[in-house]
Amino acid sequence: MLDRTDTKALQREAFRRDVIAGLSKVGKTLPARWLYDDRGSELFEEITRAPEYYPTRTETAILTDNAQAIAGLFGERAVVLEYGAGAGIKTEIVLAALARPRLYVPIDISGDFLKTSAERIRTRFPGLAVEPVTADFTEDFELPGDLPKPGRGAGRRGGFFPGSTIGNLDRGEATAFLKRVGRHVGPDGVAVIGCDLKKDIATLVAAYDDAVGVTAAFNLNILRRINRELSADIPVDDFVHEARWNAESSAIEMHLVAKAPVQFAIDGREFRLDRGETIHTENSRKYDVDSLSALAEAAGWRIETLWTDERKLFAVMGLVVR
Numbered sequence: 001m002l003d004r005t006d007t008k009a010l011q012r013e014a015f016r017r018d019v020i021a022g023l024s025k026v027g028k029t030l031p032a033r034w035l036y037d038d039r040g041s042e043l044f045e046e047i048t049r050a051p052e053y054y055p056t057r058t059e060t061a062i063l064t065d066n067a068q069a070i071a072g073l074f075g076e077r078a079v080v081l082e083y084g085a086g087a088g089i090k091t092e093i094v095l096a097a098l099a100r101p102r103l104y105v106p107i108d109i110s111g112d113f114l115k116t117s118a119e120r121i122r123t124r125f126p127g128l129a130v131e132p133v134t135a136d137f138t139e140d141f142e143l144p145g146d147l148p149k150p151g152r153g154a155g156r157r158g159g160f161f162p163g164s165t166i167g168n169l170d171r172g173e174a175t176a177f178l179k180r181v182g183r184h185v186g187p188d189g190v191a192v193i194g195c196d197l198k199k200d201i202a203t204l205v206a207a208y209d210d211a212v213g214v215t216a217a218f219n220l221n222i223l224r225r226i227n228r229e230l231s232a233d234i235p236v237d238d239f240v241h242e243a244r245w246n247a248e249s250s251a252i253e254m255h256l257v258a259k260a261p262v263q264f265a266i267d268g269r270e271f272r273l274d275r276g277e278t279i280h281t282e283n284s285r286k287y288d289v290d291s292l293s294a295l296a297e298a299a300g301w302r303i304e305t306l307w308t309d310e311r312k313l314f315a316v317m318g319l320v321v322r
């Protein structure tokens with residue numbers, strides 16, 4: 001019997017279930033969220049510094065160049081809800097520009113991560129109230145009832161979701177997410193969302209298959225995680241990382257491709273892959289202005305401003321509730 005209060009055990013059971021379900025399908029998949037164990041998170045940090053991975057530095061520059069306009073959208077005494085526990089420097093750029101922010105609410109499923117990033121923000125902004133919320137922001141959840149309401153000593157509520165993580169959600173999930181943010185911020189609310197833009201395929205593929213091989217290590221780490229946490233015997237060296245452009249879904253896909261026929265067991269179940277068969281581990285959707293507008297409108301928002309860089313690599317949407 002699973003102890004329902006043992007979050008580590010619950011997490012491990014959810015991982016086991018997802019892995020077995022994904023690898024039992026005809027087109028094998030693994031959910032991207034499991035890429036981020038401690039090692040995966042470290043590797044992702046490294047990816048953000050790779051010369052080919054333009055999103056992080058481009059978005060940081062957009063936020064820096066437009067910090068005053070973004071602060072104007074949030075307005076005075078804003079309550080800032082950040083989906084994901086603090087995107088480091090990007091969060092700091094926005095918070096530093098705001099006029100007397102009332103409260104910062106980082107929301108993340110990882111309590112440990114949340115604690116560390118809340119502490120960092122408290123140190124950097126000693127006068128700012130910080131109220132972390134532990135929740136999975138990809139699913140419906142309620143905000144604590146005691147958050148200040150707009151009008152009573154607080155300005156409007158604004159959602160902040162940088163990093164183009166919205167691109168890792170499918171269309172239905174992205175729409176549901178934006179609707180959820182709309183419910184959280186209310187009728188006068190705003191949101192600032194980072195999105196990666198469509199561009200030439202060579203630039204996209206290079207960003208997800210860097211020359212040094214950090215993205216490859218990040219992708220392959222999910223197999224090592226399965227071996228480590230589920231006592232499996234996947235021959236990791238028999239797989240290679242591949243980044244593919246899927247024009248139909250407008251997404252870069254990450255795959256793990258079997259170099260040879262592969263056989264392994266997880267939890268007493270046997271799995272086989274033919275040579276060339278793949279495990280699809282992540283989608284990273286790329287948008288253009290029309291598809292971003294359509295997404296925003298379908299979720300009850302309107303794009304008030306679209307901040308972008310000179311080369312139109314990346315966009316930051318300033319949204320208002322319609």
Ligand code: AVI
Pocket residue numbers: 047055163164165166167168207208215282283284
């Ligand atoms: C977290 N997310 C926005 C990254 C992306 O670009 O889709 C994850 C990533 N996967 C490979 N490289 C980066």
